[in-house]
Amino acid sequence: MRRAAGLSRGLVLAVFALSTLFPFYWVLVSSFKDKHQIYANPFGLPANWHWGNYADIWQTAHLSRYFWNSLFISACAVAIMLLIGAMAAYVLARREKSGWLYAYFTLGIMIPVHAILIPSFVLLKQLHLLNSHFGLILIYVVSNLSLCVFILHGFLKGIPRELEEAAAIDGYGRVRTFVSIVLPLAKPGLATVGTLGFLNCWNEYLFAYVLIGSEPSKTLTQGVMALTGQYSTDYALVCAGLVVSMLPLWLVYMLFQEQIVKGMTAGAVKG
Amino acid sequence: MTWLSAKLKKSASIVLATTLIAGLAAGCSNSDNGKGGSATPSAETSPSASPSPSSAGSSGDKITIRFAYNWTGADPKASYFEGKLKEYEAKHPEISFKFEATPGEEHRTKIKVDTTAGNLPDIFTYWLGPVNLKPLVDANEILEMDEYLSKSGTVKKEQYTDIAWSFFDIGGKKYGLPLEAFKGFFMANRELFQKYNLEYPKTYAELTNVAKVFNDNGIVPFSMGSKNGQPSHLFFSYLAYQFQNGFDDAQKIPQTYQYDTDAVRKAAQAVAQMKADGIFPSDTVANGDWGPQLSLYNEEKAAMVYEFPWMIGNVKQEIVDKTDLIDFPALEGSVVDPSSYTIGAVAMGLLINRKSFEDPAKQQALVDFADFINSDEVLGEVAKGGLFPAKQMELDPSTLSPLYAKAMEFTKNQNVWPHHESYVPDSNAYSVILSSLDELFAGFVSPEDYVSKTQKALDKAK
């Protein structure tokens, strides 16, 4: 009985796992094909392993430059978001009457980001931050700040006050307590929010192409989308670009998997 | 021990935070310079190029010109055009160029957002017709071309036909320099036809016969899809113009706002009929838009296709060799000879920001740059990527793709009739037309519904 249940369970999971792997496999395999093989032989392995696509996108399509831009922008946005988000979440978690402030911050979760495209643009222009990475970083920070505060708030609430009180007795100032006691304990929450935030920044397209016009500053998504183009038919090249843009994310996930998982639930539980 | 490591961790996090912030401040302001070669200063050190008296003035300052265009990325014209841009930039160290290249339709969105914030580039490529130009003209943002022509060194009004200028005409004045013209042409895969012993169809009856044979053998007779009206809206105009007064009615639309005419109704019915007869691919949405539509033909899964110059660079070489240009068959009830005309217009033109032109420090540089873009040298170079220049000029056939030469030759003597987009004055109405075409081609709406929907949108705009 148990074994049959275990087997059927395993089967269901295996089918599901396969379905999640398949598209990734397809993109990976297609990236090594010649552009016409994608139609001729959609599922199978490439007849010749065509490394040329990767060389093409890395050099000719300047993806290397865009890659570093995206990395820089996403990393900065996540760092800032984590810092000010954690600070705000800490206040919300510790202060008694913070209901309104909490509701204020979490409003952002409901706002579709396209809605603020034009007003943000007008605002950034007035601040002379158009076509700069910093402007884009600010947008990315606020796009993810609400979710960050939402999740970290729950997490920080779960950290026992006794630890902080002990630190106070030891003569730690509040800032020092926050930095050396609270933050390290919040690592899983930070990892979760950081990863999700990084994901969103890395994959974002609309604000990137509207705000960043000059060639050397462009992001990876802009690079990959330029390859797709409305008129283009070279899907193998596009797939190579997609793989390049996916790999760092998967790396981040693999590295921080444990933390992320721990953080996801603890943050959500008390949320 | 733990206290020490705690202290280390704390210092480490402070150091990290500080580095990040410092890196942020430093890195961001250098972000435009640091990576890559182009000499574009960052946004902080020289504000964006919309007019500010301080940017003119002192002679030691570099002039900044912001040029936005969309021949970039996977566009076949990109490498030729961008190569020429780099040459010009290198030759003019006194000008600081900011090139803003955004692929395809996104360029349109970007310019629109730029306009809302008063951030229009100094000079940019843009689409035709009152739909696209009227708002800019009403807000007095773009330059009247006669002013440019009077200052231009090499570009003259006579180099473009009156029809070409008409696409940028708002209220009797010209607001754009015609850049990229186009003419549609039908391609057929000679080998596929020969394989099944078929002749190129001249009448609708012949078309259905040919279609039946192809369908029986798993080949799509005619690759035409519709996704957001691309590329179907051009084909639809072609069909409408086969019927009585089709083209005349279209030309009158700016005054009459009347899209619902006999010709348009017949065209809509023809589409439904062709769909029922299996002429199109069964999935017009998935095969809609330029790339997928051509792919069907490229992979020899479709026997015929309707193409335009900007796709020439994407046609496979072996397919080019197998391709013949043909006339689309005459539909039942049509009165115009299909071989006598083709859909054509000017797709894109060059627009100049009025305020930038009126800035005395920038004017000459802008004029020279605009002259350069419109020079035979540049246009001839970009033609290698499939550009049909709007300018009347000679092209060296040896430099051009054989398909390009074939297409030019084939359409040489045909009347060039612009499609409906050139005439419909309201952007909302035209976007309803585009999305309703998707529905018509997919069989979601009947021809009657198509016509009533689109006319309603036009009525609303009156």
Next chain:
Amino acid sequence: MRRKHDAVFYGGFVLPAVIVYTLFMIYPVAMSAGYSLTEWNGVTAKTFVGLGNYQELIADGDYWQVVRNTGQLIAYSLIFQVGAGLAIAYLLAKVMHGFRFFRSVIFIPVIISPVAIGLMFSLFYNSDTGPLNHLLDSLSLSSWKRQWLSDPHTVLKAVMAPQIWQYIGLYVVIFLAAIQQVPEELVESARMDGAGPSRTFFNVVMPQIWDVFQVCVILAVTGSLKSFDHAWVITSGGPGNASSFIALQMFKTAFISNQIGYGSAMTITILAYAALFTMLFKRICARLYN
């Protein structure tokens, strides 16, 4: 003294986030709300029309069609992302071998850009050349073949499928961690009391993960309300509005039809629906718990 220090500390700590958030999120939303009261093509001057846009929205058949589409999306997300995510997590929690592997693998789609997923699926769905119909043929399921994107009965579901599928893994991982935190003793004692698997689940596990469940529901609903990327890449919302959602419609209205005021009004309705749902849901949950 402590209180004053506290206030200064709290104030200072929360200030950076408040400043950035207010300036770059709330202020733009307020501007958007302002636009929604005008008629504006983005270039020429704005014309104040008060609630005119909203009145027009109420009468706009296209708008209600996309609202219905979005409603369907929300329903399917709740069933297949939250519901199925929970079910799969429950199964996965009991697996001995290959646990880590499964957990990594199901999360992969989450990290892929929605645009990439959209592109992939539009190639899959092509009924003439795409692999999906080929697959159905090879599995002798030819009668299931459709013109996925050109068939009025399937296009909406075809567009919803990738976005729902993509994020199931996220919910699985969240629920998994929550389930694993349920104390073993509770489960054991339930089993010893003779409770079957579903009794155990509903009476023991669910109450423990109830908070997480609520959060996931809110995330799923607000995420669906904002849906844009997938539909845009696969069908541009078409044919017509058959596969369009409110956020996509807003984009088309503002940027393609040049009706920024009208588009902004749509945005505000999205906000309104999200806020309304969150309030109602929280109230219902509080009631249920008692």
